Amino acid sequence: MTDWRNSGAYAAPAPFRLVAREAKPEGSVVDIRGVQVGGPEIVVMAGPCSVEGRDQLLTTATSVRASGARILRGGAFKPRTSPYSFRGMREEGLELLAWAGRETGMPVVTEVMDTRQVGTVSEHADILQIGSRSMHNYPLLEEVGNLTTKPVLLKRGMGATVEELLLAAEYILNKGNGRVILCERGIRTFENATRNTLDLNAIPILKRLSHLPVIVDPSHGTGHWWMVPAMCRAALAVGADGLLVEVHCNPQEALSDGPQSLHPDRFDQMMKELRAVAQSVGRTVAPAQSAEPTCSGGVWG
């Protein structure tokens, strides 16, 4: 392990090559059907932790779209600490997510947990997410590097250093897929006021060491919905290229992670604040859309 602490960090000979800033000094932009992550716009990805059903998903998707989200998130295959927890709607969830993305005009991002699912998930998702628990799953990293050219959202392991995150990305690039987005989502520390300790220090370090875009997930990073707006503002100010935010129409009845999910009204209010902060650092957040529902199912009526 390189000790950045002593060596002055940024000056040490890096153990990675393809992800290094030197390989692409101007920075990478990952384009997802016209949405660009790593450019001047800070891209907000939002949606429920889990896909729970047709109505729940479309209502949330329509709402976050109206508030300015550009990409829809939703879990179909859920890694859960206990085998007895709700583990997602799986293939059915994938299909619902893709449908909701089409209905609302948003690309979708969802997690892939198993090398054997990479093909299936690639068919339905626009971005493949590698979750925190899978960051060290090297066969999976190689499979998403090898089997697909779709973008990969790679989350930092909750026990992983910044350097290990970059080396995990190197596995993917080394197999030929250069469209990787890094994601800080909190690390394990002794502090128990938060679910994890969202490590915003990682953003300037990753931007300095690597050309890859970096986004932040404050929902998992803190575990408290009431902290999400403040941490989103900080993420923008510190230099993140995007956000990943959990939104649920009825957080208290969410099948997973309710306590960290924002209600759409609060999400909308937060997006307004974020536009001001983005501007103060010379960037933008997409404007709110017409609130008129785009779905055919009459969910809003």
Next chain:
Amino acid sequence: MTDWRNSGAYAAPAPFRLVAREAKPEGSVVDIRGVQVGGPEIVVMAGPCSVEGRDQLLTTATSVRASGARILRGGAFKPRTSPYSFRGMREEGLELLAWAGRETGMPVVTEVMDTRQVGTVSEHADILQIGSRSMHNYPLLEEVGNLTTKPVLLKRGMGATVEELLLAAEYILNKGNGRVILCERGIRTFENATRNTLDLNAIPILKRLSHLPVIVDPSHGTGHWWMVPAMCRAALAVGADGLLVEVHCNPQEALSDGPQSLHPDRFDQMMKELRAVAQSVGRTVAPAQSAEPTCSGGVWG
């Protein structure tokens, strides 16, 4: 230890009373000779890690004052991990610091490490700093609560939880001194890309649980000067009431903490950025002053 993680945090019965938000829902403002911490203005405290000499100190003080700093920081009694490191100019440093504060019209903040020094430090300093290593020094907390009415800047211990920081502040208020400013300065984690892990999550939690003002020290929190501007922007966006920043005219020759000290030119540039971020969250940072030196010693000529 209260487990905020499970209990929904903010709802748990708190083990502190005097520092609790409920005791003063509108929030505390600490006034230091007209500079208000906890009000609409975000107060920047800046200066060298250690007071090293007359010229070094006045040059830096004049410069940070010109860039908009409101309070001068400087170490006279330095807690050092090794007994063989430079440990400060002590009484002479205190006098120099007070002098530089008068010359530049800034209140000064400096650390007190020993119960027996509280009287002396109180005579020269406008704010008494309790350092990270002393947060658990209960006799010292009681002494600054008891012996002085000067404001106290209380830094979080590098191995202390947010709750323990609040209980340390409770010690001070319990002895009668209510003018306490809390300071997040980084915690110990497994991540070694930074000297400490600056925990910005602490800010919204502290603001929710307590009425006390909260500032952030990104110099110690990261250990890298090049990270300081980004983390300062984030600190403002997340809701901090102030910043504590190390600035040195010649960081490479600083007697302590050079690698984390900003050069005055970079500090000046950072202050411009911070004004924009502060405005985006409805607050202000003091404007730059005339760059004309105020010192009598002709340091700049």
Next chain:
Amino acid sequence: MTDWRNSGAYAAPAPFRLVAREAKPEGSVVDIRGVQVGGPEIVVMAGPCSVEGRDQLLTTATSVRASGARILRGGAFKPRTSPYSFRGMREEGLELLAWAGRETGMPVVTEVMDTRQVGTVSEHADILQIGSRSMHNYPLLEEVGNLTTKPVLLKRGMGATVEELLLAAEYILNKGNGRVILCERGIRTFENATRNTLDLNAIPILKRLSHLPVIVDPSHGTGHWWMVPAMCRAALAVGADGLLVEVHCNPQEALSDGPQSLHPDRFDQMMKELRAVAQSVGRTVAPAQSAEPTCSGGVWG
């Protein structure tokens, strides 16, 4: 996450069922071709970090067998932080390991990293190891629970709590494979004197909460060969049912983890010490065998 700290730990309603001590109060014994883990004998598993070649492997295997090891360890598929590191001899390594096990009369344990390899690894290995980086790989846990009845050695994730380790084991038992051995191998902390912080506290907790056997890997847990004998003695004294130790005939030229590998001579000396400690807690370690080589390849001659 259950907070054992506050609740008195052992008394809290556990989120696991099949692995709970209550499900089998007398404790589980896992039998691997006559070697029993969880019984009165403390079982030592030893061998090189990686299978590097025929001679290296047989020399080491013969030697550890002579010193009293009962099971041969060796990596064929190696999870490595960098894609550019040596990643094992793979299928060829598996075959060599199985061969060396037959030659020396020892069951073999090796890591499986990919759901698609479970079948192949099961054919050659007597125990399937789930490594630290895979503890949260739920599809893999289910596959070793489902597809094989061979014993599984489940290592604690370097960022995982004791409770999460037990829930990972629950995934395996829940799919029908009850032959699980838990392994403590060090966690991530701020301390950088060791590669990881071997957490021996986990042993009495795991033994209290669960009926599964527990072993300790001090090689990965500390990263320093010279610490291994002391930590092995401690592991026996604290109640571990076995040890997993890296031994290499030429540690300075090992293709992986040389600095934490014991030379066979030191391993032999350590085994003598361990017999005394085992006896002091009412257990045994297998006696040294005849030092005469059992291999047919004439490696020693």
Next chain:
Amino acid sequence: MTDWRNSGAYAAPAPFRLVAREAKPEGSVVDIRGVQVGGPEIVVMAGPCSVEGRDQLLTTATSVRASGARILRGGAFKPRTSPYSFRGMREEGLELLAWAGRETGMPVVTEVMDTRQVGTVSEHADILQIGSRSMHNYPLLEEVGNLTTKPVLLKRGMGATVEELLLAAEYILNKGNGRVILCERGIRTFENATRNTLDLNAIPILKRLSHLPVIVDPSHGTGHWWMVPAMCRAALAVGADGLLVEVHCNPQEALSDGPQSLHPDRFDQMMKELRAVAQSVGRTVAPAQSAEPTCSGGVWG
């Protein structure tokens, strides 16, 4: 901070001098009125967390003495996280402790928290304890180095590295007091099954790097009385020179730290086990004394 992890640890140029093993290769023995810490005998220090009263103290002291403890521990000045917790009997507690030590023929160890108390505590105590929260209190370290020649028991800070512990000891030796005993008592980690994570890895490292004796406090290190015997056995096996154990006649009504205090009966049983483990590593633990009470107050009658 020296990175022992990469540099091969033990070979790096050490930042300490007086405490280094090289300064006294044969190791230091600290003699406390005939009880030798650092010699062949493993010394057990036991007693209540806090001195609560005459009977409580003498009963416990008599009992642990009968079981083989050689030194009596007891807190008079108690550092507590909350100002509202019981903070000790202070001067009265010191006098009671010294009295109980005389009555039972044991030297006593108690904590000193404040530079201004060093004189008073030195008058009553045979060993001055510097607690975990004070390890970084450099004025206090210098005061116990300067003002007294009595032995100092220096506990590792809960957020401090092994190197920092050694540098804290260096402060004391540098002021002229060479009679320092180091104590591992658990560090802060993400694991919440224990109050702290007792880091037994520290023992072989400290013994390699320094000539000072090292003891272990499993009561604070784990926070659970039922873990104490197992961790004590491990501490002996790993090479500790002594133990510091909390014992209370009525743990459920203890004014502090009841959940981690052993009942005297369990302590007695543990001591028997420890004699066997000590013997297995070539050392001894003092034999049980006559169970006949030595106190004059008729507590047992």
